[in-house]
Amino acid sequence: MRRLPVLVALIWVCSVFYVGIFLFVGGFLLVRLEVNRTSTCADVLSPGAQVKGDFCLSEPRFRRAVVLIIDALKADFTRYDPENTAPKPFENKLPVLDEMASLHPSHARLYTFRADPPTTTMQRIKGFTTGSLPTFIDVGNNFASNAILEDNLVHQLGQVGKRVVFMGDDTWVSLFPKKFHRSLPFPSFNVKDLHTVDNGILQNIYLTMEGDDWDVLIAHFLGVDHCGHRFGPDHPAMAEKLSQMDGVIRSVIKRLKNDTLLVVMGDHGMTDTGDHGGESQKETDAALFLYSSSPLFPSPGSQVEPEVVPQTDLVPTLALLLGVPIPYSSVGQVLLPLFPQNGSRVAPTGLSQAEALWINVKQVNRFLETYSNMAKDIPPDSLSQLRADFSNISSRYLAAVHKGHLPSPELVISMQNYLTAVRETCRASWARFNPFKMAAGLLILGVACMLCYILSELSHVVIQEGLLKLPILSGLVVGLVVAAGQLFSQGYLELSWCVGAAALFSEVLFLWRTHGVSPKGRWSPSGLLTPALLVLFLRCASLLSDSYVIYEGNVVTFLLFTLSIYVPLRLNWDGLLVPLPPPDTQKPPQLLPTALPSSVVRRQATILLVWLGVLVGSLYLSLSFHNCREEQGTCQPSPFLSPLSRVQNSQLRNLHYVLSVGSLALWGYLLHRWLRHYGNLNCTSVTLLSACFLLPLACVCMGLHWAVSATPEDTFRSLSELIGLAQVFLPRATFCLLALGLLLLWVDPMTVFLKSRTPMNSRGTSLPPPKYRASTGISPQAELHHLIPQLYQRIRHSLEDGATESGETDSRPAVEAYGLGTVYSAPLVLLCGLLGLVLLLLHPEGMALAFLLLLLEAGAVLHIHACSTNLSSLHKTPPNLPLHSVGCCICGLSSRSHRHCASCLIGDPQHLLLSHHLFGCPLLLFWPLVCEVRGTRSTHSAGAEESEDAVMEMRLRENPQKFSSGLLQLAARYLFVNGAQVFASVCAAAILRRHLMVWKVFAPKLMFEASGFIVGSVFVILGVAMVMRVDVSVGGLFKKLLPQNSR
Helix, strand or coil: CCHHHHHHHHHHHHHHHHHHHHHHHHHHCCEEECCCCCCCCCCCCCCCCCCCCCCCCCCCCCCEEEEEEECCCEHHHHCCCCCCCCCCCCCCCCHHHHHHHHHCCCCEEEEEEECCCCCCHHHHHHHHHHCCCCCCEEECCCCCCCCCCCCCHHHHHHHCCCCEEEEEECHHHHHCCCCCCEEEEECCCCCCCCCHHHHHHHCCHHHHHHCCCCCEEEEEECHHHHHHHHCCCCCHHHHHHHHHHHHHHHHHHHCCCCCEEEEEECCCCCCCCCCCCCCCHHHHEEEEEEEECCCCCCCCCCCCCCCEEEHHHHHHHHHHHHCCCCCCCCCCCCCHHHCCCCCCCCCCCCCCHHHHHHHHHHHHHHHHHHHHHHHCCCCHHHHHHHHHHHHHHHHHHHHHHHHCCCCCHHHHHHHHHHHHHHHHHHHHHCCCCCHHHHHHHHHHHHHHHHHHHHHHHCHHHHHHHCCCHHHHHHHHHHHHHHHHHHHHHCCCCCHHHHHHHHHHHHHHHHHHHHHHHCCCCCCCHHHHCCHHHHHHHHHHHHCCCHHHHHCHHHHHHHHHHHHHHHHHHHHHHCCCCCCCCCCCCCCCHHHCCCCCCHHHHHHHHHHHHHHHHHHHHHHHHHCCCCCCCHHHCCCCCCHHHCCHHHCCCHHHHHHHHHHHHHHHHHHHHHHHHHHHHCCHHHCCCCHHHHHHHHHHHHHHHHHHHHHHHHCCCCCCHHHHHHHHHHHHHHHHHHHHHHHHHHHHHHHCCCCCEEEECCCCCCCCCCCCCCCCCCCCCCCHHHHHHCCCHHHHHHHHHHCCCCCCCCCCCCCCCCEEEECHHHCCHHHHHHHHHHHHHHHHCCCCHHHHHHHHHHHHHHHHHHHHHHHHHHHHCCCCCCCCCCHHHHHHHHHHHHHHHHHHCCCCCCCCHHHHHHHHHHHHCCHHHHHHHHCCCCCCCCCCCCCCCCCCCCCHHHHHHHCHHHHHHHHHHHHHHHHHHHHHHHHHHHHHHHHCCCCCCHHHHHHHHHHHHHHHHHHHHHHHHHHHHHHHHHHHHHHHHHHHHHHHHHC
16 A cells, blocks of 8 residues: 555645635735834823823822623623513622612713624733724734733733732733732633632632722622533523622622722623624623712713713723823723713813813824834725814814813714724724735635545546656745745745745646546546536535525535435436346356346345435434524524533433433444454454443543533532532543543554464364354354455465475465454544544533434445445445545535534534544445445456455455555545535635625634634544554554464
C-alpha cells in the first residue's frame, strides 16, 4: 500500500479548501481595527478654547459608584405585575426595582438594556466598558492575550486615581490585569455551581461598602446565569436566585450615601432554555436600574424617556457622572435624563445636558477622524456628511456660548442625531465586505470541488503516475515568489494572498495534467447527470433559500429517504434482487452468465430490506430530537434536549434516565458484540483492554455521573460535599479512561489471535488440527468462515520449505488466525465507539438515545451499501464506491445528526464531530468486504470447479495499488460532497450578503458548514492514518510469521 502519496494528496486537497475558506471568510466577516489610544484629562477636543482640557473640568456629580452586574439579568425578570396571582418562577421575584422606580421616580429608573450580539459574557464586558461596537474579528495588539488593551472605563478610573474594587466573576481579572485597587475573583468555569461566586461576594460586599477604601465597587454575580444554564428560567431554583438578588439590592440601597450612584445591570438576557450567545431579542434585552439616594432624575413627564438604552451608552454616561474622560473609542451617547436640563439648578454640581452632549460629540468626532485616517473603510460620502454636520453643530454651539445664550432644544436634538448617525455609520462600515478576497475564495473553492471530484474518479491514475508532485511543488514556489514580491514592493507580507496564489496555481496545474490522462467522454454531460449528483445539486441549490435553511432538518430527512430507497429500486431495476432463471443447459459452461445462487440472492435482498427498515425506523424516531429556531414560530424543542436536572417531574426524570442509561448500555453492547462476533476479542494486544475493560468502565462512570448530576440539591444535604466531589471526579475519570483507550488503540491496533501449526511427529503422521473457538458462543461454522482459510494457504505456499522433509505435505494452514478478516475495520469501529462516548459526555443525558439512533443509522447505511455491492459488483476488487453511498452518509446522516443534537440549522459542533467521524472513517471501503459472501469474488474460468473462499479484508492486500486508490477515492468523494456544500453556502452568503436575513441565517450557515468541513476533513485524515497504522502492523505481522515458519 502506498501510504505517503495518499496522505499527501488528502492533506493537499484539505489545505486548498482551507485556503478558500480563509480567504472568503476574511472578506466576508466584519472587521474592525482597534484604536490603541487613550483619553486623558488634559485632552483638548477640537474645536474649543480650553487650555486645561475638556474632561475633568467640573466637579463630578457623584464621588462613588456601586455597579452590580447580575449575569443574564433578563429584562422580563425585572417586570413586576401585582395582578399576576400565579407567577412563574422567574416572575415577580425582583419587586425592589419596581418599588423604587414607582415610589421614588426622581431617584430611580428602570430601563431595557439592549446588548449587541454576540451575547457572550466576555464580549459584553468589553462592550459596556469600552463603548465600542462588537464585530466578528477585532484586529489589535492583543492577539495572544485576553486582556482588553483598548481604552476603557476601568483604565480611566484608575488613571484619575479612583480606587476600583472588584469581586465576582474571575473573567474580569483576565480582561483587566493589574487594573484594580483590590480584587476578589471567584472561579466561574463550573456552570453547575450556583452559589460559590455569589456567596463569595456576599461575604465581602457589605464590609467593603461600610469601609472607606474604595471609590468604585464592581460586583459580578453569576448565580442567575448558571441557574439558567443548568435548570432554565422556569425552575424553582431560578426563583430562589432572583429572590436572593432582590435581598442583595435592598441591602445595598440601605448602605448607599448621597454621593454614591447605584447601577444594577445585566450583561445579556437568556432564551427560554437558559442559553445565550445569539441575537434574538430574548438574548439581547437585559435590564438596567439606576438609583441614587439624592435626586437624580427630573420629574416624570418633563422630558422624553428612552424606551431602550444601548449598552454602549452606559460608558460615556458613567464617565461624565464620575468625572473621568470618556474612553477614546467609545461611540456611545450620554443618557440625558441623568443630567440636569439646561438652566436647571436641581443638581449643584456636574454637567448640564448640553454640556455633556457637547463633550460627547467632540469625543466621538475625534475618534471618527482618527479611525478614518487609520482604516480607510468608512465611505467618503458618509464621512463628508458627518464632517459637515459636526461643523454645523460646532458653529451653532460656539455662537450660543459666545453670546451667553443657552443651547437651543433644536441644537440638542441635532447633537443627538449626530451621535446616532456616527454609530450607525460605523456599524455599517464595519459590515462592509472585501470583494476581492471573497471572489478569490469563491474561485479557489469552486476549483477545489472540481479537482476533488476528478481526483475521486482518477485516483488510481493519480497514484500510479504521481500527478500530484509537480502541482504541489509548483504551488509552493509560486507562493514564495508572491511573498518575495510583496516584501520587495510593499515592505510587508500579506499571507492571505500568498497562500491564495499558491493554492490556485497548484489547482490549475493539477487540472491541466489530469486533462491529458482522462479518458475521452469521461466528463460528458450524460456521464455527470447521475441521481446522486442531481440530489447533491438540489441540496446545494436549496441553500440559497432562507426558508430551506430554517427547515433544513425536515428537508434533509426527505432527501435521505430518497437516497436510501433509490438503492433497492436501482438493484431491482437491474434485476439483481430477484434470482435469475435456471441457466440454459444447452450452452457450454464458458458461455453461461456469472450469477449468485438463488439462496444467496434472497438472503442478501432480505438483509438489505431489513436494514432499510432499520434506517427508516431510526430516522422516524430521530424526529423526536429537534431544536427550534426563532423563525419557526410555534415549534417546541424536544424535552430530551434539557439536562435531567431541569426536569421537575420525578417520574419523567426517572424515565429519561432509564432511557439514557439503556441507550448507553446498548451502545457498548453493540460494539462489544460486533467485535466478539468477528473474533477480534481473542487478541492479546493492549487493544483488548480498551474494548473489554475501559469502554464498559467508562459507560459505568458516565451513568453514575448522570445520576449524580440529576440529583436535586435538597435531596441529600448531608452528602452535598460528596455529591459535589463526584460531579467533578466522575466526568474527569471518564475522559481519562476514554483517552487511555484511544492511546492504546493507536499504540497497538492489531486485533488478531494467532496460532502456529503443530509440527508433524517423528513418524511422519500429522496431529489432528487444533480447534480454537473464535469467541465464546459462536458456532463452528462461523469460526471457519472467519478463519480466512485461503489466506493461510497462501502464507503456507509462500514458505520456502512448504513440504516436510519426508516428502509428505501438511494440508493444514501454516497459521490459524481469528479476527484477521476484520483487522482494518475493527480498530475503526472501536475508535468510533470511544469518540462517541467522549462527545456524549459533552451533551445532555437525554441525547444518549439520539447517539444510539445515529449509530444504528450508520450501521444501516453501511449494510445497505455492502448488500448492494455484493449483488452488483461481483468482479471488482476492491469494490468501487458509488457516489450515492457517500452522499447518503454525508448529506443525509450528517445533517440528520445535527437534528439529533438539537441544532439542525446552526448546528452543534460536538455532534457534528460525531457524525463526521462515524462516516469520515473508511468503513465504506471495508464493510462490503466484512459482509462478503462466499463466491462473490471468485474468478470463474472455464472448467473451474470450486470458487475461492471469502477472505474479507485481506483481499485488499492482494493488490496494494487498488487498496491505495480505493482509500483515496473514498476520502476524495467524502471531501467532494462536503466541499460542495461549503461552496454552496459560500455562494449563498456572497450573493445574499445584503439580504435581510444574512446575519441570522446565511452567515451562521456558512460558519457551520465551514467548521463542519474542517472537522470532517481532519477525521478523514485521522481515519486514513489509522488504516495505515493497521496496515503497518499487518505487514510487520506477516514479516514475522514468514521467517518463523520457513526455518
